Every structure is written in C-alpha cells, then in structure tokens.
Amino acid sequence: MARARTLGGSLSFGMRPGRREGRVERALRRLWRDRFAVLGALFLIAVAVVALLAGRLAPYRYPVPISFHIHAPPFWETGSSPTHPLGTDSFGRDVLSMVLYGLRVTLVTGIGAATLAAMLGIALGMVSGWARGAWEEAIMRVADLCQSIPSLLVFALLMALLRRTALAAPWHSIPLATVGWANAARVVRGYVLVVRDADYVVAARSIGASDARILLRHVLAQVLGPAIVMASFEVPAVIIAEGFLSAIGLGVAQPELSISGLMFEEFPFTVFAPEFVLIPASGLVLISLAFTALGDGLQRALEPWETW
Amino acid sequence: MLGYVVRRVLWAVPVMWLAISLTFFAMKATGKVSFALEAQPAGGEYTGARGVFDPRAPLYEQYVQFLGHAARFDWGESNFYDGEPVKQIVADGFPITARIGLLAFLIALGLGVPVGVKAALDRDGRVDRLVSLLSTVSYTIPTIILSFLALLVVVDLHIPIPVLWDGGWRNYVLPSLVLGLSSGGYLARLTKASTLEVLGQDYVRTARAKGLRPGTVTRRHILRNALIPVVALVGPTLAMLITGSVLVEYAFQIPGTGHMLFDGFAHEDFALVLAATMIYTLLVLLANLGADIAYGIINPRVRMGDAR
Numbered sequence: 001m002a003r004a005r006t007l008g009g010s011l012s013f014g015m016r017p018g019r020r021e022g023r024v025e026r027a028l029r030r031l032w033r034d035r036f037a038v039l040g041a042l043f044l045i046a047v048a049v050v051a052l053l054a055g056r057l058a059p060y061r062y063p064v065p066i067s068f069h070i071h072a073p074p075f076w077e078t079g080s081s082p083t084h085p086l087g088t089d090s091f092g093r094d095v096l097s098m099v100l101y102g103l104r105v106t107l108v109t110g111i112g113a114a115t116l117a118a119m120l121g122i123a124l125g126m127v128s129g130w131a132r133g134a135w136e137e138a139i140m141r142v143a144d145l146c147q148s149i150p151s152l153l154v155f156a157l158l159m160a161l162l163r164r165t166a167l168a169a170p171w172h173s174i175p176l177a178t179v180g181w182a183n184a185a186r187v188v189r190g191y192v193l194v195v196r197d198a199d200y201v202v203a204a205r206s207i208g209a210s211d212a213r214i215l216l217r218h219v220l221a222q223v224l225g226p227a228i229v230m231a232s233f234e235v236p237a238v239i240i241a242e243g244f245l246s247a248i249g250l251g252v253a254q255p256e257l258s259i260s261g262l263m264f265e266e267f268p269f270t271v272f273a274p275e276f277v278l279i280p281a282s283g284l285v286l287i288s289l290a291f292t293a294l295g296d297g298l299q300r301a302l303e304p305w306e307t308w
Numbered sequence: 309m310l311g312y313v314v315r316r317v318l319w320a321v322p323v324m325w326l327a328i329s330l331t332f333f334a335m336k337a338t339g340k341v342s343f344a345l346e347a348q349p350a351g352g353e354y355t356g357a358r359g360v361f362d363p364r365a366p367l368y369e370q371y372v373q374f375l376g377h378a379a380r381f382d383w384g385e386s387n388f389y390d391g392e393p394v395k396q397i398v399a400d401g402f403p404i405t406a407r408i409g410l411l412a413f414l415i416a417l418g419l420g421v422p423v424g425v426k427a428a429l430d431r432d433g434r435v436d437r438l439v440s441l442l443s444t445v446s447y448t449i450p451t452i453i454l455s456f457l458a459l460l461v462v463v464d465l466h467i468p469i470p471v472l473w474d475g476g477w478r479n480y481v482l483p484s485l486v487l488g489l490s491s492g493g494y495l496a497r498l499t500k501a502s503t504l505e506v507l508g509q510d511y512v513r514t515a516r517a518k519g520l521r522p523g524t525v526t527r528r529h530i531l532r533n534a535l536i537p538v539v540a541l542v543g544p545t546l547a548m549l550i551t552g553s554v555l556v557e558y559a560f561q562i563p564g565t566g567h568m569l570f571d572g573f574a575h576e577d578f579a580l581v582l583a584a585t586m587i588y589t590l591l592v593l594l595a596n597l598g599a600d601i602a603y604g605i606i607n608p609r610v611r612m613g614d615a616r
Contacts, residue, residue: 148323148596149330150551150588156573157585160334240450244555248573263452267559270459271471278460281453292448 023221030301037297040290047287051103058097059083065092071273089262089276090269099283102259105252106287109242110235112173114180118231121184122223126215128185129192140189143182151179155241159250172252176242180234187230188223195222225302232295236288259283309604316600320593327589328378328582332371335578360384360579378582388577397568398583405564408483409553413546415488416495421538423492424499425531428507439496446493451552454486455559473561483556491549498541503534536607543599547592554588 021029031037050057060066067088073080074087074095086095128139146154158175195201196219204214243260245251251261263280270277360377361370377384383394427439446454462469462482469478506512507530515529516522557566565587572580 144319145323145326148319148589148593149327149585150547150554150592152551152554153327153569153585153588154330157330157334157581160573161330161337236448236450240452240555244452244558247558248570250573264558267452267456270456271463274456274460274463277456281456285449285453288448288450292444 023225027225027298027301031297034297034300036293037301040293040297043286043290044294047103047290048107050100051107054100054104058094058100060094060097061101066094067092071269071276074275074279077275086279087276089266090273095262095276095279098257098262099259099279102257102262102280103283105256105258106239106242106260106284108170109173109176109252109258110239110287110291112170113176113238113242114231114234116173116177117180117234118184118227120177120181121186121230122188122220122227124181125185125188125227126192126219126223129189130196130211130215130219136189139185143185146179146182151237152241152244154178156245156248156250159245172242173238176238180231180238183234184227184230187226191223191226192219195219225298229295229299229302232291232298235291236284239284239287312604313597313601316597320590323593324586324589325375327585328375329371331378331578331582331585332374335581336367338576360582378586381586383583383586384579386577386579388571388575388580394579394583397580398565398587401564401568402587404562405553405557405566408480408487408556408562408564409549411480411484412487412491412549412553415484416492416545416549419488420492420495421499421535424496424538425503425526425534427496428500428503428534429526431504431507436500439500443493443496443500446489447497449490450555451486451490452555452559454490455482455556458482458486459559473563479560479562483553483560483562486559487549487552487556490552491545494548495538495541495545499534499538502537503530506530506534509533536603539599539606540603541599542602543596546595546599550588550591550595 067084069088070090070092072084072088075085077087080087084094084096086099089095089098124139124143128136155175155178158178159172162175201214201218204218209217239258239260242251242258243262243264246257246261247264247267252258257265259280263277263284266273266276266280360382361373363370365373381395383398385391386394386397389397423439423443427436430436449457459471459482461467463471469481470476473479512525512529515525520528553564554566554569556562557564558570561567565584568580569584569588572578572582572584
C-alpha cells in the first residue's frame with residue numbers, strides 16, 4: 001500500500017485502470033484547476049522561451065553602447081525611433097536587447113539559487129531530522145548562523161569573497177543560496193520529524209528497508225512538495241537581491257546584466273527618466289507575481305496530508 | 309527563562325564572530341587597499357585613514373587584530389570619507405535609520421494587525437478579499453519597486469514631499485510608508501491566519517454562546533490568543549524590515565546606515581562595511597531576542613528552558 005503512494009510509484013502520469021491516483025497526479029490535477037497558478041506557469045514558460053531565444057530576438061548585443069543618444073524615449077513617447085523600440089538606457093544601450101538578454105540572467109539567478117537552496121535544504125534537513133543527535137545539532141546551529149546575519153549582507157560578503165575569479169552567470173547564484181537552504185532545511189526537518197514515526201515508515205523499516213531506501217522512497221516524497229513551494233517563494237527575493245549586488249559591483253560578471261541589475265542601474269534617474277526603471281520593474285513584478293501564484297497554487301494543491 | 313535569555317545572549321558571540329570574519333576575508337579577497345594603513349610605508353609618517361590592523365603583520369595576526377578592534381566596536385577611519393572616524397559616520401547616520409525603522413514598524417503593526425483581524429472576522433467577505441489582494445500585492449512587490457512607485461506618485465502629483473534628502477521631517481514620510489506597508493502586508497497575512505485558527509476554537513463558541521457582546525469576544529478571547537503566534541513572528545518581521553531598509557535607503561538616497569553599507573561595498577571601503585555589518589547583525593539579534601522574550605511573557609504555555 002505504502003509503495004503505491006510514493007513518488008517512485010506515481011511518477012508515471014498515465015493512470016492505469018483500477019489504480020489509485022498518486023500524490024503527484026493529484027497535486028497536478030488540483031494545480032491545473034488553479035487559474036492563477038496556471039496563468040503564472042504559462043507566463044513563466046513564455047518568459048523562459050523568450051529568454052532562450054534572446055540571441056535571435058534581440059536587435060543588438062547589449063554590452064556595446066550602440067547609440068550616442070542616452071535615454072532615447074521608448075515607443076509610447078514622442079520622438080522615439082523604430083531602431084530602439086524601448087529606447088536606450090543611461091549608457092546608450094538598446095533597452096529591448098538588454099531586457100531580452102537580462103531575462104536569461106534573471107531566470108538563471110532566481111531559479112538556480114532557489115533550486116540549489118532547496119536541494120541543500122532537503123538533503124541537510126532530511127539528514128538532521130533523521131539522524132538526530134550530534135548531526136542534527138550541528139546542522140541546525142549552522143542554519144541558525146546563516147539566518148542570524150541579514151541575508152543581503154551574507155550575499156554581499158560571500159560575493160566579495162568569491163570575487164577573485166569573476167563569477168559568470170550560473171555560478172553567481174551559489175552565494176545567493178546560502179540563506180535559503182537554512183529556511184528549507186528547517187521546514188524539511190519539521191516534516192521528517194513527523195514522518196519518521198508514521199506507520200508506513202515503521203512498516204518499511206520492519207520489513208528491513210535500509211535508511212537510504214526509506215529516506216529516498218518514502219520521506220523524500222513527503223518533503224519534496226513543501227520544499228518546492230518554499231523555493232518558488234524564494235525566487236523574487238533572490239532576484240531583487242542580485243540586482244542590488246549588481247548595483248554595488250558584486251553581481252553577475254560584466255557585461256552580463258540581469259533585468260533587476262538594469263533596474264538598479266537606472267534607479268538614480270527615477271525622477272528624470274522613470275520609464276527606464278518602469279520597464280525592468282514591471283517585468284520583475286510580473287515574474288514575482290507569477291512565482292508567488294505558482295507557489296500559492298502548489299501549496300494549496302499539496303495541502304491535505306491525508307496519507308499521514 | 310533567565311537561563312534561556314543568557315543562552316540567547318551568548319549565542320550572539322558566534323554570530324558576531326562569523327559576521328566579522330566574513331567581512332575580514334571578503335576584504336582580503338577583494339585585495340583592495342581598504343584600510344589606508346595598508347598603504348602606509350613601514351615606519352613612515354601617518355598618511356591616511358587609521359585602519360584596525362597592521363597589514364605588514366602575518367595574516368593570522370592581522371585577523372586577530374581585526375577581531376580585537378571589532379570586538380571593541382573600534383571601526384577605524386573611513387577612506388572614502390577622507391579619514392572621518394567611522395564612529396562619527398555611524399553617529400550621524402544611525403539615528404536616521406532607526407527613526408525610519410521605528411516609524412515603519414509602528415505603521416506595520418498599526419495597519420497589519422487590525423486589518424488582519426478584520427479580514428479574518430469578515431472571512432470571504434468584501435473586506436477579506438480586498439485585504440488579501442492588497443497584502444499579497446504589497447508583500448510580493450519588492451520594496452525597491454514600491455519605493456519607485458511612491459517616488460513616481462509624489463513627482464507626478466506634485467505632492468510637497470522633497471525627493472532629495474534635506475533632513476526635514478517630510479523626508480521620513482515616503483521611506484517609512486513604503487517599509488511599513490510592505491511588512492504590514494506580511495503581518496496582516498499572519499494575523500489573519502492565526503485569527504482564523506482561533507475563531508474555530510471551542511472557547512470562542514462558548515463565549516459567544518453565553519451571550520457576550522461581539523466586541524468583548526473579539527478583544528478578550530480572540531485577539532489575546534490570535535496575537536501569540538504574531539508576536540512570535542515579530543522578530544522575523546523586524547529582521548525583514550531591517551534588511552528592507554537598506555534598499556529603501558538606496559532608493560530615497562537617505563544618508564543612513566544602509567547607505568553607509570552601500571558606499572562601503574561600492575567603493576570597497578571595508579571600514580564602513582565592517583561597521584554596517586556589525587550594526588545590522590546586532591539589530592537582527594536584538595530583534596529576535598526581544599520578540600522571543602515578549603513571546604515568553606505573553607505565552608505562559610511555553611517553557612523557555614526547552615525551546616532550544
């Protein structure tokens with residue numbers, strides 16, 4: 001019985017007749033009914049596709065200042081030119097190209113850091129909840145440490161520490177995962193502490209399943225959902241933090257620039273040229289809302305833990 | 309309780325040690341002449357800002373000197389500010405940051421808690437839907453973008469609030485509102501969730517059944533219990549507010565501690581970074597300690613000795 005309900009048992013989405021619906025299938029079916037979550041997911045997929053095709057869609061490679069005209073107006077203002085539909089930024093770079101390429105960095109940063117944090121959090125949370133004793137104490141104290149220093153500072157200091165070699169796009173998300181893993185580990189540990197005494201775990205142990213097998217087949221299936229939910233809530237904060245780090249010279253290695261980096265770069269001109277903050281900011285708000293909607297939907301889809 | 313407080317205060321030691329060490333090694337990794345002492349010729353005449361360690365000493369000695377000075381809150385002098393003692397910069401900037409933080413906290417509490425309770429009492433009604441929409445939006449939209457929108461509104465509607473810092477009281481309106489609203493939205497969500505939990509309890513039904521006035525039931529029976537988890541989360545809320553204040557100070561160009569941190573990183577003046585790191589870390593520690601003590605006082609069910 002317990003076997004049919006584990007992740008491994010239900011990863012095949014096609015339902016065989018007479019078989020009970022698995023956890024993942026049920027969650028996905030519920031998620032599909034959640035308007036906002038579906039909208040968020042579709043939006044994110046669209047953004048990802050656009051980001052992947054940036055090389056084809058963007059009129060210019062953005063690192064090169066193309067125009068001597070800085071802050072050329074975007075298309076909805078008078079005096080705009082068709083060569084720069086979204087205008088040019090404070091360095092004379094084409095904003096449309098910067099946004100298209102910047103989406104790549106933003107998505108890689110946000111999803112990369114959140115995924116890394118979730119994976120670390122799941123692994124360490126499971127170990128500390130399962131092993132108890134000294135391991136638990138050690139892991140949770142380190143988590144406490146990571147959470148006691150303001151996250152923005154931890155990010156900035158670690159970035160500075162790793163800066164000897166410039167961090168190219170995917171790698172710069174590693175320092176950004178140093179706070180998120182602690183949150184995830186705490187939640188995962190909480191679930192493991194409940195699950196470890198559940199009947200099906202006791203049953204699995206009584207038929208001689210090894211610790212590794214129980215953790216991977218039975219416990220992981222329980223904590224994966226909440227960890228994914230946490231990760232999706234983590235993304236907007238990470239994206240914004242990366243932009244701030246960019247502004248203090250510690251973000252992704254030049255000439256790459258995320259759209260939040262672009263926003264922070266243009267922020268000093270808010271009063272004179274707000275449209276160049278508005279463009280990346282609206283993109284960031286939409287992406288943040290999409291991740292929050294997806295996280296909310298997932299949380300609701302996973303909610304009743306009848307299997308406990 | 310006393311033992312718990314003592315243990316929590318002692319916990320500050322490893323946290324501060326980690327924060328200070330991170331600053332030291334981040335400074336070393338950037339390899340920049342941050343403390344001017346490094347640039348001084350051996351035995352030469354005093355030329356610049358006083359640093360807090362002797363760069364000619366072996367690395368471990370530098371580290372020990374650095375730790376020693378930091379432990380005495382001696383931050384040396386700032387390179388970026390032409391040798392001005394960092395203590396003086398902190399004394400100028402910190403009161404501004406503290407005022408904004410306190411105002412924002414009052415706004416967050418004053419708005420978040422009543423609004424959350426109201427939304428829970430009006431479950432699924434018009435107020436509830438409006439509140440949950442607004443709190444989700446204010447919670448999801450990053451503070452930096454809220455600041456941007458606030459600036460836009462003020463400039464476009466010609467509201468007589470200075471956009472540039474001049475030290476007057478009007479300067480405090482926008483940053484504290486932005487910070488207060490974003491953490492107020494978070495508090496409203498929390499308060500609503502915990503009030504809903506209490507509303508389902510038997511003692512609330514009993515209180516209503518014995519004919520108490522609705523106002524009395526709300527004040528005596530609902531509010532008192534619903535606020536317990538909210539108080540527990542005041543610490544994290546404050547921490548969030550403290551981190552958020554860095555971004556808000558950046559957005560509104562406020563010469564506070566957050567701006568000092570920004571200058572420190574942007575100009576690789578690690579005397580400023582050290583001071584800011586220590587201040588922010590201490591603030592977060594104090595906020596969590598204060599919230600925990602308050603929690604212990606209002607919730608007699610918690611025996612603090614077992615909490616950790």
